[in-house]
Amino acid sequence: MNTDLGNHRYCKDNLDLGTEPVPVEPCVSPEFFEREREKIFRRLWLNVGRDEDLPRKGDYIVKDLAVGNASVLVVRGQDGKVRAFHNVCMHRGNRLAWEDKGHCNGMFVCRFHAWAFDQQGNLKHVSDEANFHDLDKATLGLKPLAADVWQGFIFVNLDPSPSETLLEYLGGLAEHLNGYPFENQPRAFKFGVDEQTNWKVLIDAQNEIYHLPYLHKRSFPVFGPRNDHHATRTLAFRRFGRHGVYSVEQEKVERPTALEKVVDILAPTTGKADQMIGWFDFYTVFPNFVIMFLGKSSYLTYNVWPLAVDRSRWEISLYGPAPKNPAERIAMEYRVTRLRDLMQEDGGNHEAIQASLSTGAITHFQFQDEEIQLRHFHKVVREEVLGPNSL
Amino acid sequence: MDTRLPKEFADLERFSAWILPSSSERNRKRVTSPMPELKDFYQAMIGRIDRLMEYFQQFSMEEMPQDTKRLMYLGLSLVEVAHAVERYGQPSIVDGMDPSRFKVLQEPRA
Numbered sequence: 001m002n003t004d005l006g007n008h009r010y011c012k013d014n015l016d017l018g019t020e021p022v023p024v025e026p027c028v029s030p031e032f033f034e035r036e037r038e039k040i041f042r043r044l045w046l047n048v049g050r051d052e053d054l055p056r057k058g059d060y061i062v063k064d065l066a067v068g069n070a071s072v073l074v075v076r077g078q079d080g081k082v083r084a085f086h087n088v089c090m091h092r093g094n095r096l097a098w099e100d101k102g103h104c105n106g107m108f109v110c111r112f113h114a115w116a117f118d119q120q121g122n123l124k125h126v127s128d129e130a131n132f133h134d135l136d137k138a139t140l141g142l143k144p145l146a147a148d149v150w151q152g153f154i155f156v157n158l159d160p161s162p163s164e165t166l167l168e169y170l171g172g173l174a175e176h177l178n179g180y181p182f183e184n185q186p187r188a189f190k191f192g193v194d195e196q197t198n199w200k201v202l203i204d205a206q207n208e209i210y211h212l213p214y215l216h217k218r219s220f221p222v223f224g225p226r227n228d229h230h231a232t233r234t235l236a237f238r239r240f241g242r243h244g245v246y247s248v249e250q251e252k253v254e255r256p257t258a259l260e261k262v263v264d265i266l267a268p269t270t271g272k273a274d275q276m277i278g279w280f281d282f283y284t285v286f287p288n289f290v291i292m293f294l295g296k297s298s299y300l301t302y303n304v305w306p307l308a309v310d311r312s313r314w315e316i317s318l319y320g321p322a323p324k325n326p327a328e329r330i331a332m333e334y335r336v337t338r339l340r341d342l343m344q345e346d347g348g349n350h351e352a353i354q355a356s357l358s359t360g361a362i363t364h365f366q367f368q369d370e371e372i373q374l375r376h377f378h379k380v381v382r383e384e385v386l387g388p389n390s391l
Numbered sequence: 392m393d394t395r396l397p398k399e400f401a402d403l404e405r406f407s408a409w410i411l412p413s414s415s416e417r418n419r420k421r422v423t424s425p426m427p428e429l430k431d432f433y434q435a436m437i438g439r440i441d442r443l444m445e446y447f448q449q450f451s452m453e454e455m456p457q458d459t460k461r462l463m464y465l466g467l468s469l470v471e472v473a474h475a476v477e478r479y480g481q482p483s484i485v486d487g488m489d490p491s492r493f494k495v496l497q498e499p500r501a
Contacts, residue, residue: 341487
């Protein structure tokens with residue numbers, strides 16, 4: 001597959017996405033944010049971690065999902081199954097688990113009055129039980145949440161009865177990525193940054209390569225094919241229902257820096273796994289999860305957690321084969337810190353964009369054909385919040 | 392603190408301030424050091440990079456002597472400094488966010 005360097009390549013096959021400017025309001029309106037909370041984050045599947053966060057039976061993580069107004073306890077039970085519960089004691093509502101992650105040897109015991117729940121959520125012990133009135137322990141298990149695992153990625157759903165299973169939700173995206181060797185590439189690094197920006201502004205800033213030759217001219221002077229006007233062109237854009245992917249072909253670095261040359265021999269960035277479309281594939285897993293593949297044996301994920309209409313937490317994880325020797329460790333550090341620098345270049349803009357949007361100076365975004373991913377993403381957001389016939 | 396390096400690389404001991412086990416320490420030192428200092432360290436390290444990498448490939452991550460581990464930390468610091476020297480021409484990235492806001496939540500065990 002070769003990159004077509006022409007213009008208007010995607011709009012023709014995506015007529016429903018239109019070509020008109022896209023409203024800013026969903027990025028600045030507190031009312032719209034409240035509706036996103038209900039219609040998106042309390043209804044759809046959300047990634048909260050990976051299998052490797054719960055390597056042993058009894059391991060747990062706690063995710064405080066402010067946007068879903070929920071604290072979620074995710075635990076790998078003694079049967080190996082991953083379950084999720086509201087992290088709330090059924091007695092009087094105290095927080096049950098207090099650490100971000102930990103290991104439960106037997107029961108989760110509430111520190112308030114020592115009610116004890118097993119790892120399947122059952123209420124097993126009530127202190128001073130005889131003094132209660134008609135207490136039916138069988139009905140007072142922890143409140144469960146739908147949880148499922150796809151290719152090692154753990155998802156939960158805050159809807160008491162989700163309208164789709166996780167696999168139905170992921171649809172063609174899951175089929176497309178099945179078999180990718182995620183398990184051979186453990187998480188090596190994780191970064192987190194809190195920003196004064198809307199979650200969609202943050203994702204938008206990553207969801208195209210139009211900006212590469214400008215904002216990232218120093219960090220990644222070569223990234224993807226360009227036309228005669230020095231404008232980037234992606235290799236492909238595909239939709240999987242609410243989700244999408246864009247892909248970029250690798251461009252040869254003609255003049256690598258002194259260290260880049262050395263690192264590239266140790267840890268070649270060329271080649272791609274069978275499931276990859278190009279050399280860089282960027283999947284937006286609606287609403288707030290990103291999986292991106294970079295060359296043959298490394299990938300990254302983003303979890304972008306809305307905290308308020310104008311505040312978000314950006315969690316970045318980088319995965320790859322564990323280095324066998326110090327030279328490979330240095331090569332890994334090179335790849336990771338270079339991407340980190342690039343993300344800090346992006347981060348320099350997120351808050352400025354949000355501040356500008358909040359002034360009302362512009363009411364619409366202008367998206368070109370290379371930004372069709374953003375057009376798709378914003379359309380899905382508006383459809384989920386306002387209904388499919390509202391646009 | 393013991394700052395000895397393997398004999399072959401003993402001349403690099405003058406850069407012992409760059410023997411830093413965590414990536415946030417290395418990044419902080421990079422962005423707070425003056426450019427001439429970064430260039431001095433970069434030149435000394437990059438001039439011997441092929442030999443350094445060859446040397447490193449003899450050891451596994453699990454079993455490496457302490458002096459080699461210190462040398463690896465210098466190598467990891469070189470990575471930070473190389474971004475400044477090779478890409479930005481200044482210690483920090485250009486027009487970016489304050490790097491100290493980027494929290495390292497997980498990194499390979501030192």
